[in-house]
Amino acid sequence: MLSTELKSVGDASWRKDGLSKVTGSEKYAPDVSVDRMWHGRVLRSPHAHARIVSVDTSAAEALGAVCLTYDDVPKMRYNERIVSTPPCLYRDRTVVADKARHVGEAVLAVAAPTEELAERALRAVRVEYAPLQVITTMEQALKDGADPIHDTVLLDGKDVPIRNNVAVQRTIDVGDVEKGFAEAELVFERTFRTSRIYHAQMEPKTVTCRPEIDGGITVWCSTQSIHNTRILLGQIYGLPLNKVNVVKVALGGAFGSSIQMNSVTPICVGLALKAGRPVKIASTREEDMHDHVRYPSQITLKLGVRKDGTLVAGEMRAEIDIGAHNIQAYPFLGGLGGFWASLYKLPNMKYSGRAIYSNKTPSCAMQGFGAPQAHFAVECLMDEIAHALGLDPVDYKLRHYVGLGGTFWGQGPASKCIIRSDGVPELLRTGAEKIGWDKRPKPGSQTGRMRRGIGMARGFHTSGVGHAKASGAEMIDYSGAIVKLNEDGTLDLIQSLMDHGGGTNHAIAKIVADEIGVPGHMVGISPCDTRTSLYDVTTHATRGVYAGGAAALKAAKSVKAQILHWAARVLDVLPESLVIEPDDNLGQGVVYCPNLAERRMTVGDVARYLHINSLGTISASESMRQVNCPPAYVSYFVEVEVDTETGQIHTRRAALGSDCGTVVNPALASGQLVGGLSKGQGYALIEDNHWDPVTGELASKGFWVDGKTPSMAEAPLADDIMTHFAHTYEPTGPFGAKGVGEAAKNPAIAAFANAVHNALGIRFYEVPITPEKVLAALAGQEAQQRDTSKGRARTAPAPVAE
Amino acid sequence: MKKQIVRFTLNGTPREFAVAANDLLLNVIREQEKLTGTKYGCGIGECGACTVHVDGRPVLSCLKLAVEAEGCEVVTIEGLAQGRELDPLQRSFLDNNAVQCGYCTPGMIMIGRTLLDETPNPTEEEVRSHMRGQLCRCTGYASIAKAVMGAGEYETKAFRMPAE
Numbered sequence: 001m002l003s004t005e006l007k008s009v010g011d012a013s014w015r016k017d018g019l020s021k022v023t024g025s026e027k028y029a030p031d032v033s034v035d036r037m038w039h040g041r042v043l044r045s046p047h048a049h050a051r052i053v054s055v056d057t058s059a060a061e062a063l064g065a066v067c068l069t070y071d072d073v074p075k076m077r078y079n080e081r082i083v084s085t086p087p088c089l090y091r092d093r094t095v096v097a098d099k100a101r102h103v104g105e106a107v108l109a110v111a112a113p114t115e116e117l118a119e120r121a122l123r124a125v126r127v128e129y130a131p132l133q134v135i136t137t138m139e140q141a142l143k144d145g146a147d148p149i150h151d152t153v154l155l156d157g158k159d160v161p162i163r164n165n166v167a168v169q170r171t172i173d174v175g176d177v178e179k180g181f182a183e184a185e186l187v188f189e190r191t192f193r194t195s196r197i198y199h200a201q202m203e204p205k206t207v208t209c210r211p212e213i214d215g216g217i218t219v220w221c222s223t224q225s226i227h228n229t230r231i232l233l234g235q236i237y238g239l240p241l242n243k244v245n246v247v248k249v250a251l252g253g254a255f256g257s258s259i260q261m262n263s264v265t266p267i268c269v270g271l272a273l274k275a276g277r278p279v280k281i282a283s284t285r286e287e288d289m290h291d292h293v294r295y296p297s298q299i300t301l302k303l304g305v306r307k308d309g310t311l312v313a314g315e316m317r318a319e320i321d322i323g324a325h326n327i328q329a330y331p332f333l334g335g336l337g338g339f340w341a342s343l344y345k346l347p348n349m350k351y352s353g354r355a356i357y358s359n360k361t362p363s364c365a366m367q368g369f370g371a372p373q374a375h376f377a378v379e380c381l382m383d384e385i386a387h388a389l390g391l392d393p394v395d396y397k398l399r400h401y402v403g404l405g406g407t408f409w410g411q412g413p414a415s416k417c418i419i420r421s422d423g424v425p426e427l428l429r430t431g432a433e434k435i436g437w438d439k440r441p442k443p444g445s446q447t448g449r450m451r452r453g454i455g456m457a458r459g460f461h462t463s464g465v466g467h468a469k470a471s472g473a474e475m476i477d478y479s480g481a482i483v484k485l486n487e488d489g490t491l492d493l494i495q496s497l498m499d500h501g502g503g504t505n506h507a508i509a510k511i512v513a514d515e516i517g518v519p520g521h522m523v524g525i526s527p528c529d530t531r532t533s534l535y536d537v538t539t540h541a542t543r544g545v546y547a548g549g550a551a552a553l554k555a556a557k558s559v560k561a562q563i564l565h566w567a568a569r570v571l572d573v574l575p576e577s578l579v580i581e582p583d584d585n586l587g588q589g590v591v592y593c594p595n596l597a598e599r600r601m602t603v604g605d606v607a608r609y610l611h612i613n614s615l616g617t618i619s620a621s622e623s624m625r626q627v628n629c630p631p632a633y634v635s636y637f638v639e640v641e642v643d644t645e646t647g648q649i650h651t652r653r654a655a656l657g658s659d660c661g662t663v664v665n666p667a668l669a670s671g672q673l674v675g676g677l678s679k680g681q682g683y684a685l686i687e688d689n690h691w692d693p694v695t696g697e698l699a700s701k702g703f704w705v706d707g708k709t710p711s712m713a714e715a716p717l718a719d720d721i722m723t724h725f726a727h728t729y730e731p732t733g734p735f736g737a738k739g740v741g742e743a744a745k746n747p748a749i750a751a752f753a754n755a756v757h758n759a760l761g762i763r764f765y766e767v768p769i770t771p772e773k774v775l776a777a778l779a780g781q782e783a784q785q786r787d788t789s790k791g792r793a794r795t796a797p798a799p800v801a802e
Numbered sequence: 803m804k805k806q807i808v809r810f811t812l813n814g815t816p817r818e819f820a821v822a823a824n825d826l827l828l829n830v831i832r833e834q835e836k837l838t839g840t841k842y843g844c845g846i847g848e849c850g851a852c853t854v855h856v857d858g859r860p861v862l863s864c865l866k867l868a869v870e871a872e873g874c875e876v877v878t879i880e881g882l883a884q885g886r887e888l889d890p891l892q893r894s895f896l897d898n899n900a901v902q903c904g905y906c907t908p909g910m911i912m913i914g915r916t917l918l919d920e921t922p923n924p925t926e927e928e929v930r931s932h933m934r935g936q937l938c939r940c941t942g943y944a945s946i947a948k949a950v951m952g953a954g955e956y957e958t959k960a961f962r963m964p965a966e
Contacts, residue, residue: 022895026904502940668899
């Protein structure tokens with residue numbers, strides 16, 4: 001179908017869940033309550049690393065509480081994120097811990113009729129700990145003789161020893177990197193560091209579990225995948241999947257933190273099964289902040305170039321402090337290397353990544369996964385190389401990026417595809433024009449207190465992790481959808497795919513409406529659960545519209561063919577001669593024969609004909625995997641203003657571009673970019689987490705303001721954030737669409753670092769670029785300038801080696 | 803803990819609740835009345851998701867004891883629409899696509915409403931100043947600011963929700 005024929009795709013209708021969200025009637029996991037429900041509370045370790053010597057719950061039980069200890073839970077070790085296939089799945093945790101590995105780790109849990117009584121019972125529990133060495137840095141973890149955080153983990157059914165607290169290592173080699181560097185005329189090498197920030201999703205992780213009379217359970221929880229949660233709960237508690245029902249409820253943000261089954265979910269199920277009644281656990285914000293953070297990174301990137309800037313070789317070494325559990329370090333390391341490989345053409349590359357345990361909050365996916373970290377290193381170093389060679393960074397990047405016809409690594413070496421749509425030149429030219437790229441100052445040329453700078457970075461995220469191979473996948477990637485025609489001509493879309501808030505479900509309903517040929521309001525999104533829906537792996541990797549939408553499109557095609565089949569009978573024409581189009585006046589889809597104008601009926605007429613003649617329900621149930629993982633390109637141009645007296649950096653303007661193929665929800669896609677800027681600004685400039693090096697305690701103690709989530713006051717003025725879209729069509733996507741949301745943040749921190757360089761002439765290789773760091777760097781710059789003016793030797797690091 | 807009776811008007815209806823001295827207004831609204839549009843986000847006044855109106859002023863219901871509401875007019879997000887008619891700000895949130903995950907939305911609308919009651923056509927600076935204590939992780943705030951600034955346009959235009 002031509003994009004000009006699309007009616008719902010690309011329109012500005014209200015999102016289907018909008019009305020319930022503005023009126024407060026939308027139900028999220030914390031809003032669930034069921035009859036006879038008790039409340040659960042979790043005892044969390046005050047120690048970062050300790051053996052649990054003894055547990056005494058008798059006083060809690062005397063208060064009437066039900067307690068769940070390590071002795072009560074299945075001893076099966078699992079990994080809470082079952083997106084990876086078994087050979088890539090590192091299993092290192094149990095429902096409650098056998099040993100405390102970070103402050104805030106769940107040691108046991110209690111349930112009682114009221115939350116207050118549960119809290120009292122929790123305080124009555126006695127736990128004796130034997131503290132072990134607290135490991136908060138990678139250096140400590142790797143040292144010979146360091147206490148092992150995990151002795152072994154389970155991998156594909158085998159117990160694998162963990163040495164020196166190294167959880168996973170991965171290497172990727174392309175070409176001959178030694179030969180490549182031998183050909184290089186200039187070599188640049190820098191080390192970049194990013195922080196372990198908190199997701200700060202608005203909804204703290206919450207779960208309710210109701211045991212059913214048949215021995216099964218019903219669960220309502222914060223999750224990005226109801227089906228993966230169901231499979232895991234079935235495995236852990238030995239329940240057949242037809243007795244585990246996980247219900248889809250709205251998600252109050254997650255940003256990756258609920259790709260895995262959240263830690264409270266299996267605990268709540270254990271309590272409910274033991275208590276024999278429904279139990280709800282609502283995490284406090286403090287608990288939530290101790291439960292999940294972003295993967296940090298320490299990346300040393302070395303690039304060899306010819307004098308004209310052509311890249312000939314690259315080497316990247318990444319070290320990742322994953323905290324107390326290995327949730328998805330293996331795909332993270334693969335993704336990081338793959339994203340690097342997909343940014344610029346590199347004939348020879350060597351990548352090595354290492355993930356290391358520590359006694360800190362476990363790291364997990366957060367918007368962009370390993371991409372922001374890779375983008376930070378690559379986009380900043382490319383900017384530095386361009387400056388060193390006297391090239392314009394935009395031109396330089398356009399000359400060497402991986403684009404149309406190139407190979408894109410969707411998320412590591414196992415998911416690759418040929419790039420078939422590429423809006424990068426349009427994105428960069430438009431962004432440069434909107435921000436006034438050509439008028440930006442020379443780096444370091446300003447002298448006043450307030451100094452402005454413009455920086456740019458580009459990049460992408462993958463759209464899903466589809467690939468062509470029939471077996472040997474590292475990750476599961478498929479979606480399902482059911483579409484059915486109701487007796488009045490309206491349609492129901494039943495899909496377990498979770499919407500993070502970006503409008504994914506709304507977008508997919510539009511795709512279904514346009515494929516069949518009915519107005520958008522005719523397609524409703526059904527409430528569903530794991531019993532009534534098909535499997536969907538999880539909403540991650542910006543795959544919702546691209547992969548989930550494609551599955552729904554497949555079902556819609558089948559429904560359309562059936563409508564045409566029956567309409568053709570009634571109208572006495574061949575089905576091939578009929579078309580269906582939305583009729584705004586009728587508010588219906590109309591089936592008609594262009595060659596015989598009088599042969600027409602509404603989709604509602606078809607449905608009623610089927611109904612009164614008992615001919616059955618038109619429906620389709622389809623499941624599919626995309627065999628591609630196209631890049632959703634994105635471009636960032638930001639203008640910052642640095643206050644050289646306070647060190648504060650203000651974001652003044654931004655021009656953000658997205659190549660998401662056909663834009664299904666224009667205003668919502670734009671909203672993804674603006675939201676990405678806010679989170680990216682926080683990541684680049686202010687957000688951070690610190691753990692006490694002695695106690696391993698989170699320095700913020702779980703106070704959200706100390707996580708420094710940006711507020712409205714820190715955002716640029718609304719009209720100073722400009723967004724634009726590339727005019728592309730992804731041939732493998734539903735109606736030409738690919739991903740958008742995750743990409744929206746990926747180049748942000750690099751763009752901010754480059755903008756600060758433009759303002760001050762100083763490069764920062766670590767985020768957040770806090771006021772303290774800015775002031776220290778300015779003082780260093782001043783001292784250096786004094787020395788230079790006095791003719792002393794320069795001590796600043798030279799940017800170019802060899 | 804011993805319960806006492808607290809009386810206040812909730813969304814226009816005089817009500818009585820048996821509450822403990824330490825019960826929070828947030829919990830009474832959510833758990834006793836099952837009005838779950840008012841959200842728990844942090845419990846200590848950091849995020850604004852629990853904002854309700856008490857006598858027309860924005861109040862963080864996670865920091866307000868239920869007994870303090872004695873004799874007050876309490877309005878939650880569920881009480882903002884008049885019958886089937888949306889508040890202009892609710893409509894403006896929809897038209898400006900100021901809703902993503904929606905978890906902060908009720909609190910945002912409630913505090914935005916109190917600004918509009920005093921300043922029907924606020925500037926962006928006024929909106930930022932009034933709403934700086936409200937966190938949203940999805941939108942980046944621009945659409946929310948525009949929704950509040952633009953709400954005045956809807957004051958005279960009614961929008962009715964689809965029939966029950």
